[in-house]
Every structure is written in C-alpha cells, then in structure tokens.
Amino acid sequence: MGVFATSPESRRRHRSQQVAFAVLLAMTVLLVLPVLAILGMLVWRGAPALSLEFLFTAPVRGMTAGGIWPAIVGTMWLVGVSLAISAPIGVLAAVYLNEYARDSWVTRVIHLAIVNLAGVPSIVHALFGVGAFVLFFRFGTSILSASLTLAIMTLPVIIASTKEALAAVPMTFREACWNVGASRWQTIWHVVLPNSIAGILTGIILQVSRAAGETAPILFTGAAVFVPFLPQSVNDQCMALSMHLFTISTQVQSVPQSITYGTALVLVLLVVLVNGVSIVIRSRIRRRRKW
Amino acid sequence: MTKPQGIRTENLSLWYGQFQALLDVSLEIHHGRVTGLIGPSGCGKTTLLRCFNRINERIDGVRTAGHVHILGEDIYAPGVDLVELRKRVGMVFQRPNPLPLSVRENVLFGLRIHFRRGELRKDELAHAVEASLKEVGLWEALKDKLGHRATSLSLEQQQKLCIARLLPLRPEVLLMDEPCSALDPAATQRVEQLIRELRDRYTILIVTHNMAQARRISDECIFMLLGKLIEHRRTEDLFISPKDERTANYVEGRFG
Numbered sequence: 293m294g295v296f297a298t299s300p301e302s303r304r305r306h307r308s309q310q311v312a313f314a315v316l317l318a319m320t321v322l323l324v325l326p327v328l329a330i331l332g333m334l335v336w337r338g339a340p341a342l343s344l345e346f347l348f349t350a351p352v353r354g355m356t357a358g359g360i361w362p363a364i365v366g367t368m369w370l371v372g373v374s375l376a377i378s379a380p381i382g383v384l385a386a387v388y389l390n391e392y393a394r395d396s397w398v399t400r401v402i403h404l405a406i407v408n409l410a411g412v413p414s415i416v417h418a419l420f421g422v423g424a425f426v427l428f429f430r431f432g433t434s435i436l437s438a439s440l441t442l443a444i445m446t447l448p449v450i451i452a453s454t455k456e457a458l459a460a461v462p463m464t465f466r467e468a469c470w471n472v473g474a475s476r477w478q479t480i481w482h483v484v485l486p487n488s489i490a491g492i493l494t495g496i497i498l499q500v501s502r503a504a505g506e507t508a509p510i511l512f513t514g515a516a517v518f519v520p521f522l523p524q525s526v527n528d529q530c531m532a533l534s535m536h537l538f539t540i541s542t543q544v545q546s547v548p549q550s551i552t553y554g555t556a557l558v559l560v561l562l563v564v565l566v567n568g569v570s571i572v573i574r575s576r577i578r579r580r581r582k583w
Numbered sequence: 584m585t586k587p588q589g590i591r592t593e594n595l596s597l598w599y600g601q602f603q604a605l606l607d608v609s610l611e612i613h614h615g616r617v618t619g620l621i622g623p624s625g626c627g628k629t630t631l632l633r634c635f636n637r638i639n640e641r642i643d644g645v646r647t648a649g650h651v652h653i654l655g656e657d658i659y660a661p662g663v664d665l666v667e668l669r670k671r672v673g674m675v676f677q678r679p680n681p682l683p684l685s686v687r688e689n690v691l692f693g694l695r696i697h698f699r700r701g702e703l704r705k706d707e708l709a710h711a712v713e714a715s716l717k718e719v720g721l722w723e724a725l726k727d728k729l730g731h732r733a734t735s736l737s738l739e740q741q742q743k744l745c746i747a748r749l750l751p752l753r754p755e756v757l758l759m760d761e762p763c764s765a766l767d768p769a770a771t772q773r774v775e776q777l778i779r780e781l782r783d784r785y786t787i788l789i790v791t792h793n794m795a796q797a798r799r800i801s802d803e804c805i806f807m808l809l810g811k812l813i814e815h816r817r818t819e820d821l822f823i824s825p826k827d828e829r830t831a832n833y834v835e836g837r838f839g
C-alpha cells in the first residue's frame with residue numbers, strides 16, 4: 293500500500309460527507325419547490341386576468357367584475373403612511389438604544405419588550421388599534437388608524453433590524469472618530485449611519501411587504517370592503533389588496549377565479565417589485581462603501 | 584514662563600466595575616522624546632493610554648481617580664472640553680482603522696468634523712492633505728491615489744494614514760497602542776523610522792509588546808505589571824541595569 297492510499301477511515305468520512313451534501317440539497321429543493329409552486333400557480337391562473345383595465349379600474353357588479361385600482365391605491369396609502377411613521381421613529385429609537393443608552397436594567401427591559409412585541413400576532417395589534425386609535429383617540433376607521441396600527445406592528449421589527457445593522461459597524465470606526473474629537477452625534481452621522489444604511493433600508497423594506505400583506509390589523513381599523521372613491525386624506529377609509537383578496541375569496545359568491553388569482557398576483561408582484569428595488573439600492577450602496 | 588509640556592499623572596487609578604486595572608500610577612512623560620510602555624499582556628498598558636484622551640469613559644462602569652495633567656492642565660477637571668482634548672491628544676490603534684472613505688477624506692476627517700462647510704478653503708484643505716501625508720512619508724506613494732479607498736491600501740500605508748489623520752488637528756501628544764503589531768518586519772521598520780522622525784515635534788507614548796522594538800525606538804521606557812508602574816528610566820538603563828528584579832526578569836524574557 294502506498295503512503296498516500298486512501299485509508300478506510302478517510303473513505304468513510306468521504307461517504308458521510310456525500311450523504312450530508314445530498315440531504316442538504318434535498319432540503320434546499322424542498323424549500324424552494326413550494327415557493328415556485330405558489331408563484332407558478334398564481335401566474336398560471338392569475339395572469340389571464342391581468343390587463344391595464346384590471347389594474348386601473350374599480351370593481352363593479354358586486355366585485356364580481358372590473359378591476360382593483362382602489363385596492364392598489366389603498367394599499368399604497370396604508371403602507372406609505374405607516375412606514376412614514378414607523379421608519380423614522382424606529383431608526384431613531386435604534387440609534388438611541390445602540391449608540392447612546394448605557395447598559396442598565398431599563399434598557400434591558402426595553403430590549404425584551406422589543407423582542408416580544410415583534411412576536412405578537414397581528415390580530416392582537418388589530419385589537420389594540422381598534423381600542424387605541426379608532427375609539428380612544430377617535431380617529432375612527434380611517435387610513436390614519438389603520439396605518440398607525442400597522443406602524444405599531446412594524447416598529448419593533450424595524451428597531452431590531454436597525455439595531456443589528458448599527459451593531460455591525462465595527463467599533464474601530466467609532467473609535468477612529470472619537471479620537472479626532474467627534475461627538476457621538478457626529479460619529480453617528482458621518483460614520484455609523486453611512487455604513488449601516490444598506491442594512492437599515494433592508495429592514496425597513498422587508499416591513500413594506502409585511503405591511504402590504506397583513507389583513508387583520510387593517511380589517512377593523514380602516515380598510516373597507518368596498519369604497520366607491522379613492523381616498524383623499526388619511527381620514528378616509530380605503531380598500532386594500534390584502535383585504536380585497538380576503539373579501540372576494542371568502543365573502544362574495546361567484547367571483548371568477550381569474551380575478552381572485554389576479555389580485556393575489558398583483559399583491560405578490562408589488563412586494564417583489566419593492567424587494568427588487570431594495571436589492572438594487574443595497575447593492576449600489578454596498579459597491580460604494582466597503583470595508 | 585514656558586508652558587509645561589508632556590504628560591504627568593498623580594496616583595492615577597482606574598476601575599472596570601469592581602476590577603482595578605490601574606493602581607496609583609504616577610509618572611511623567613516628556614515632550615520631544617519617545618516613551619515606550621512595556622509589560623505583559625493585561626497589565627494595563629492600553630488602559631493607561633486610553634486615560635490620556637479620556638476615551639475609557641465611553642465604556643460602562645469605568646471609574647477613574649487621581650490626576651492627569653497634559654500641557655499643564657488637569658484633563659479630568661470639570662470644564663475640560665473633550666473635543667479640544669482629543670484634538671490635542673491623538674491615538675493610533677493596534678489595528679489600523681482607516682475610515683471607509685477615500686485617502687483624502689481620511690486625512691481631512693478631523694477638519695471636516697471641527698469646521699463647517701465653507702469655513703475651509705479648498706487650497707487649505709489640499710495643503711493639509713499634502714502636508715500631513717508628507718509628514719508620514721506617504722505623499723509620493725499616494726499623491727495620485729487620493730481618491731482611492733483607504734481600506735484598499737496596504738496595512739503599513741493604512742497605519743501611516745491613521746497617523747496622518749491626526750496631524751491636521753495639530754496634536755501635541757501621540758499615543759500609539761502597539762502600532763506595528765499587525766505589520767510585517769519590513770513595514771514595522773519603516774513605521775519605526777517614521778516614529779523617530781516625528782519625535783521632536785510631539786510627545787510620543789508607544790505601547791509595545793516587542794522588547795527589541797522598545798529598545799530601538801524609545802528614549803525612555805516604562806515597565807508595568809498588574810496595573811502598577813514598576814520602573815521608569817532611560818531605555819538603555821532599564822534594559823541594561825534594571826533596578827527592580829521583576830523588570831530584569833521581564834526584559835530578559837523570563838516571563839511574558
């Protein structure tokens with residue numbers, strides 16, 4: 293036997309490595325298949341419904357025909373207003389927690405609260421939204437109430453993801469800054485934020501899809517089954533894609549399947565579009581800043 | 584009366600929570616000389632250095648007692664502006680830490696922080712970049728690469744750039760924490776050369792793990808052990824005829 297001949301031991305290791313590889317590959321395929329299946333079915337059954345008319349007109353005849361334009365517009369309002377509230381608050385809160393707050397039991401309680409809030413089911417946020425915004429603050433069922441509810445739901449996740457992005461900026465950068473006499477705020481503004489903005493944006497944009505997809509938080513707070521006009525201000529009610537999908541697939545009889553699947557497809561495409569934009573932005577920023 | 588220069592500490596102690604990392608350190612570091620700071624790992628060299636620009640305070644649970652005078656002023660007195668202090672006392676770290684900006688913006692970073700846009704003329708900035716890079720011997724190599732990312736430079740160039748970054752603020756004291764430990768021997772030699780060239784204009788305190796390096800570049804040397812200052816003398820004397828037995832054991836490599 294030569295010195296370099298494979299020993300039984302190394303042959304055995306090689307075998308188990310191959311087995312592990314096969315298992316992991318199978319897992320990956322198992323993971324990807326359902327996604328592809330869902331997308332495939334949506335496209336197959338929804339694509340025929342898609343047309344400019346479907347996108348840009350209102351539903352007619354008890355939502356059994358026509359388009360989904362009011363729902364698209366409503367979803368944009370809800371997502372836009374809710375993120376306009378939760379993104380700045382969330383980022384500032386995360387900056388405070390990560391860059392200013394000293395480690396004390398108060399900050400630890402806050403961390404715990406954020407982690408737990410992020411895990412609260414959306415129907416609970418919905419109830420809170422009804423109690424707080426619709427009834428107590430008397431915003432009524434309106435875009436404002438619904439957006440605030442969505443903002444409450446997305447806020448903890450945005451704080452958590454932003455904190456993570458900030459924590460990923462090496463400490464040595466901050467020290468380099470302090471070392472030339474920069475204040476904490478200057479350090480954050482000139483070094484920490486520019487180097488974490490990609491991660492921060494990613495976290496926020498992931499919440500776009502979440503806010504667009506949820507039904508429960510808007511169900512009782514501001515989304516309506518059918519509104520014959522487009523919202524003019526945050527005090528109006530609106531339709532929303534997720535809500536519309538829920539309604540036409542469970543509450544209304546004899547809706548052609550193509551309309552249901554078409555609505556779902558538009559919702560998914562919207563989310564994919566937003567995520568795509570975020571990926572482009574992120575890779576742009578990444579290319580600019582590297583360490 | 585001439586202004587006192589250099590660094591003087593009186594009974595400087597520092598605690599990380601319950602753990603006392605510096606015990607009654609009293610010393611005097613002179614302007615225009617390179618002072619080496621040696622001692623085994625964990626003896627408090629970095630901690631001592633970081634007392635001189637008060638950067639330890641950013642760590643939770645740190646408590647300091649005693650006095651530190653820099654340029655004759657007690658830097659722990661109330662009313663001391665940390666911004667002014669840190670402009671005067673620059674620090675170079677163990678690992679080069681250029682900011683992820685261009686070479687040029689790294690050098691100008693301090694100025695950008697302390698002056699508003701429009702307060703600095705273009706030619707002043709250009710001059711500051713050239714002067715600083717010349718002082719650390721990087722100008723020839725980098726004058727055509729001012730727009731390049733600082734993080735793409737070699738480690739040696741990065742470390743020199745980190746020194747250059749301090750200079751536009753006209754510092755008096757340069758603190759260096761094992762500035763060569765990430766560099767190869769040839770680069771180490773060139774950075775040592777640079778430190779020797781900077782000697783006359785600044786008060787330089789350099790932590791080193793490397794005994795040979797301490798002998799090569801320092802005029803005076805301080806030996807620390809377990810948070811205490813054991814011996815502080817001219818470098819030759821400290822290495823050739825140490826007074827304290829612990830110093831002798833350490834410089835002869837009997838423990839490290």
Ligand SMILES: Nc1ncnc2c1ncn2[C@@H]1O[C@H](COP(=O)(O)OP(=O)(O)O)[C@@H](O)[C@H]1O
Nearest residue numbers: 599602604623624625626627628629630631642
């Ligand atoms: N942030 C910190 N918190 C608690 N203890 C620390 C901290 N930094 C350093 N120490 C302790 O203080 C002592 C001195 O550390 P340091 O100054 O880094 O030593 P050196 O630079 O000489 O290796 C060590 O025992 C170290 O464990």
Ligand SMILES: [Mg+2]
Nearest residue numbers: 628629630760
């Ligand atoms: Mg150290």
